Amino acid sequence: MYKRSRKGSKTENRNTSNDNTYTDTYGPIPKSVEDVNARLSEIFSDCTDFIQREISCGKNGLIRILVAYFDGFIDKRVLNQDVVHPILDFFSNTELNESRSIYCRLKECVVVNNDIKEAYDMQQAVDGIISGEALLFIDGDDKALVIGVKSPQGRQVEEPDTETSIRGAREGFVENLLTNTTLIRKRIKNPNLKMEMMHIGKQTQTEVCICYIKGIANEEIVREVRERLKKIKIDAVLESGVIEQFISDSRLSLFPTVGSTEKCDKLAAKLLEGRIAIFCDGTPYVLTVPYLFIESIQATDDYYDHAYFATFMRLLRIIALLVSNILPGMYVALVSFHQTVIPFNLMITLASSRHGIPFSPFSEAVLMIVAFEFLREAGVRMPRPIGQALSIVGAIVLGEASVAAGIASNLMVIIVAITAVCSFIVPPLIRATMLLRFVFLAAANFLGFLGIALSAVVVIIHLCRLRSFGVPYMAPFSPLTVSDLKDSILVVPIWAMVTRPRVLRQENARSTRGTKRQEVKAKH
Amino acid sequence: MVKTQISKIQLFMLLLGFLFGSTVIMTPTVGAKNDGWLAILVGGAAGILLMGVYSAIALLNPSKTLVDILMERLGKVAGNILAVLYIWYFIHLASLVFRDFGEFICTVTFPETPMIVVIGLFAVVLLYAVNSGIEVLGRLSELLVPIIPIVIFIIGLSLISVHDFTAFLPILENGITPVLKAALSFLTFPFGETVAFLMVFPHLNKKEKLKKVVFLSAGIIILAGTVIFFRDISVLGSDLMARATFIPHLTSLLIPGLNVEPLVDINLLIGGGIKISVCIYAASKALCQIVGIDDYRTMTGAITTFCVVLSIWVHESTLDLFSWSEKVWPYYSIPFQIVIPLLLLLLSLRRSKSSNKKEKSLKG
Numbered sequence: 048m049y050k051r052s053r054k055g056s057k058t059e060n061r062n063t064s065n066d067n068t069y070t071d072t073y074g075p076i077p078k079s080v081e082d083v084n085a086r087l088s089e090i091f092s093d094c095t096d097f098i099q100r101e102i103s104c105g106k107n108g109l110i111r112i113l114v115a116y117f118d119g120f121i122d123k124r125v126l127n128q129d130v131v132h133p134i135l136d137f138f139s140n141t142e143l144n145e146s147r148s149i150y151c152r153l154k155e156c157v158v159v160n161n162d163i164k165e166a167y168d169m170q171q172a173v174d175g176i177i178s179g180e181a182l183l184f185i186d187g188d189d190k191a192l193v194i195g196v197k198s199p200q201g202r203q204v205e206e207p208d209t210e211t212s213i214r215g216a217r218e219g220f221v222e223n224l225l226t227n228t229t230l231i232r233k234r235i236k237n238p239n240l241k242m243e244m245m246h247i248g249k250q251t252q253t254e255v256c257i258c259y260i261k262g263i264a265n266e267e268i269v270r271e272v273r274e275r276l277k278k279i280k281i282d283a284v285l286e287s288g289v290i291e292q293f294i295s296d297s298r299l300s301l302f303p304t305v306g307s308t309e310k311c312d313k314l315a316a317k318l319l320e321g322r323i324a325i326f327c328d329g330t331p332y333v334l335t336v337p338y339l340f341i342e343s344i345q346a347t348d349d350y351y352d353h354a355y356f357a358t359f360m361r362l363l364r365i366i367a368l369l370v371s372n373i374l375p376g377m378y379v380a381l382v383s384f385h386q387t388v389i390p391f392n393l394m395i396t397l398a399s400s401r402h403g404i405p406f407s408p409f410s411e412a413v414l415m416i417v418a419f420e421f422l423r424e425a426g427v428r429m430p431r432p433i434g435q436a437l438s439i440v441g442a443i444v445l446g447e448a449s450v451a452a453g454i455a456s457n458l459m460v461i462i463v464a465i466t467a468v469c470s471f472i473v474p475p476l477i478r479a480t481m482l483l484r485f486v487f488l489a490a491a492n493f494l495g496f497l498g499i500a501l502s503a504v505v506v507i508i509h510l511c512r513l514r515s516f517g518v519p520y521m522a523p524f525s526p527l528t529v530s531d532l533k534d535s536i537l538v539v540p541i542w543a544m545v546t547r548p549r550v551l552r553q554e555n556a557r558s559t560r561g562t563k564r565q566e567v568k569a570k571h
Numbered sequence: 572m573v574k575t576q577i578s579k580i581q582l583f584m585l586l587l588g589f590l591f592g593s594t595v596i597m598t599p600t601v602g603a604k605n606d607g608w609l610a611i612l613v614g615g616a617a618g619i620l621l622m623g624v625y626s627a628i629a630l631l632n633p634s635k636t637l638v639d640i641l642m643e644r645l646g647k648v649a650g651n652i653l654a655v656l657y658i659w660y661f662i663h664l665a666s667l668v669f670r671d672f673g674e675f676i677c678t679v680t681f682p683e684t685p686m687i688v689v690i691g692l693f694a695v696v697l698l699y700a701v702n703s704g705i706e707v708l709g710r711l712s713e714l715l716v717p718i719i720p721i722v723i724f725i726i727g728l729s730l731i732s733v734h735d736f737t738a739f740l741p742i743l744e745n746g747i748t749p750v751l752k753a754a755l756s757f758l759t760f761p762f763g764e765t766v767a768f769l770m771v772f773p774h775l776n777k778k779e780k781l782k783k784v785v786f787l788s789a790g791i792i793i794l795a796g797t798v799i800f801f802r803d804i805s806v807l808g809s810d811l812m813a814r815a816t817f818i819p820h821l822t823s824l825l826i827p828g829l830n831v832e833p834l835v836d837i838n839l840l841i842g843g844g845i846k847i848s849v850c851i852y853a854a855s856k857a858l859c860q861i862v863g864i865d866d867y868r869t870m871t872g873a874i875t876t877f878c879v880v881l882s883i884w885v886h887e888s889t890l891d892l893f894s895w896s897e898k899v900w901p902y903y904s905i906p907f908q909i910v911i912p913l914l915l916l917l918l919s920l921r922r923s924k925s926s927n928k929k930e931k932s933l934k935g
Contacts, residue, residue: 501693501696505699508696508699508703508707508711511711521714524714525581527581527713
């Protein structure tokens with residue numbers, strides 16, 4: 048708790064030092080077009096993409112209107128068709144009626160566009176302009192209209208690269224927040240699908256949207272999400288990963304307690320289970336909370352295909368997760384401590400393959416795994432067209448040359464290869480596995496199987512301690528929730544999954560930290 | 572105050588892990604030789620009764636720990652003294668299990684590693700577990716304890732070809748006395764040791780299930796104990812069994828063409844770990860209650876360190892440890908496991924009867 052408060056104050060300090068950038072209130076809107084024009088020019092000085100235009104219309108050009116927007120941010124054609132053209136038409140054809148102000152007329156019957164808001168002070172007007180809306184000011188009023196004519200530019204909806212599936216929707220999220228929420232609305236046609244917008248980021252004012260299905264999602268958790276998002280004090284939110292780090296229950300844990308996905312059907316399924324989604328403008332990765340351990344071995348395909356295959360796949364993934372974590376450690380423990388456990392025939396093969404290797408099993412394993420991690424990282428960072436060269440080099444160096452040169456044994460190459468393949472089977476845990484593998488290796492080199500077992504117990508204790516928005520991370524295994532086991536390692540057919548996950552409906556949705564604080568309060 | 576709670580499954584698993592404890596490497600009924608199964612049945616029956624007494628105490632004093640009960644029933648001075656003695660008993664128990672673990676690992680797997688390293692590392696891991704709270708311990712046992720019976724099952728099945736099913740005959744060759752003695756040691760190790768759970772029972776979220784959970788876990792242990800006994804004796808024969816140090820481990824070594832030694836290690840790690848964690852938890856909680864500290868975590872570090880030191884210091888060798896746990900431990904435990912709990916039960920019963928009468932008279 049101490050840490051959190053200290054951190055909070057630190058960020059606050061950082062922000063207050065930069066505070067005068069724009070967040071100062073700009074006061075009320077001046078009544079005349081000239082003043083507004085001057086004021087806006089002052090605020091947006093040196094912004095060459097900022098455009099203001101004065102329109103004079105009506106008889107004798109007495110009615111003066113100011114339109115202001117950012118070039119490229121809005122759809123000019125829509126602006127002209129829906130706003131400027133009707134205004135010019137209207138005032139050239141109609142007599143002015145004094146009983147109703149021009150402002151009301153414009154708002155109610157002239158502007159064709161449906162998305163109209165009112166700005167009562169300069170702050171709201173500026174907010175509208177910078178978030179891609181057009182400002183419409185009529186001379187003599189102290190209010191302005193903010194008209195949503197944002198241009199729908201950005202990437203097309205396409206299949207996400209990071210999450211592929213054999214069966215299921217190919218649509219993935221894009222950078223545009225509205226497109227993303229629409230994709231979900233299209234899938235869940237229900238007025239109970241709620242979207243709550245908020246702005247996070249002192250400089251970027253990024254739009255963040257909490258999405259949940261009322262009646263299915265746990266209200267407590269929704270409230271907790273809202274509170275945690277409100278507490279975020281930061282300059283910029285460029286990716287949902289920033290939010291993830293702020294709202295995670297355990298900020299120092301290796302394991303993810305906030306999920307992220309790029310696939311629409313996956314997110315829809317999560318929402319329908321009672322989870323809460325957090326959209327963030329500017330990134331295709333949508334966060335889901337609470338995120339449990341079991342979700343990392345679930346895939347959308349599991350539910351679209353026959354349950355037998357899904358169960359088999361789940362088993363495979365669990366085994367792969369174990370293998371990718373402890374296989375190198377196991378090998379080292381076997382070779383350096385527990386030779387008696389190895390069957391005799393394998394022992395001979397092993398001894399002959401290790402013959403002439405200058406390194407200890409541990410350094411051999413570390414060497415090969417690090418070499419593999421180099422290749423993997425290079426594969427992610429380098430430009431795509433060079434990929435082939437890398438894979439050839441990798442295959443030759445890791446597979447052939449290292450053995451031929453007498454640096455690594457054949458068995459070690461196989462073990463690193465299997466470990467590497469297995470680590471890609473459970474994508475959400477790749478990063479955790481990558482580090483844990485070395486921990487297990489070191490423990491195995493130190494104490495053999497006992498070391499592996501002890502460090503595994505530490506990891507399991509940690510997993511049992513973790514919570515995601517109040518829900519125990521290892522649910523439904525521990526605490527055991529029998530009704531939720533239908534979608535764990537065993538997958539029952541979709542027609543038999545009649546209940547929603549019960550763990551998400553827990554009454555106490557607050558984090559462990561939160562309850563502790565309450566306890567302390569209650570005591571005093 | 573929000574109370575940490577554990578579910579009935581978690582308590583069941585904790586009890587199971589605790590009862591398996593070091594029994595996965597040591598057989599307390601070794602003195603009865605062929606008639607060990609009789610000793611297990613007799614001792615187990617008595618053990619169920621004893622655990623029934625503990626749960627009855629817990630039910631008569633709802634949401635009170637052992638220390639509270641002692642203070643309430645025996646007065647402040649006597650209660651405090653007995654509570655301190657119990658803390659000593661829990662610490663001693665934990666250090667014995669530590670020593671069992673260390674002896675086993677150092678005898679079987681790592682003959683050249685100093686025992687303090689093995690025990691110390693184990694203690695660090697357990698300290699982390701205990702400091703995570705009883706809730707986490709419950710969840711942990713839910714994940715890990717099911718491994719123990721699976722391993723026992725695997726070892727039993729792989730030995731199916733080397734069984735000699737008549738090895739336990741003849742029955743009562745040496746008369747009934749050794750059986751009763753072995754039954755006493757089976758009663759005090761592991762059943763009587765569950766007295767430490769009087770510090771854990773108040774956390775159960777559904778009190779009415781307590782008896783069921785306790786009896787079920789005791790029953791499963793008796794069943795498992797019998798199965799393990801028959802497995803061991805039909806594989807080893809009674810002579811070898813009487814001479815072996817770690818009987819289940821020796822049995823597992825006899826599996827043809829396969830070495831599953833690490834599986835026994837894992838069983839000991841889980842069972843012993845849960846036993847030690849519960850003991851340390853009970854000891855530190857009790858100590859904190861006596862001196863009036865709110866958070867038991869302030870004491871766990873000190874108590875664990877003490878246990879580690881004690882475990883190294885208390886016995887000279889494996890043989891010393893074994894003869895001590897066979898000859899002294901049962902009698903040393905009797906006051907803690909049987910006499911004081913029975914006293915508490917009687918006092919609680921009398922109190923509840925009198926309070927019932929009062930209520931009735933009030934109503935009347």
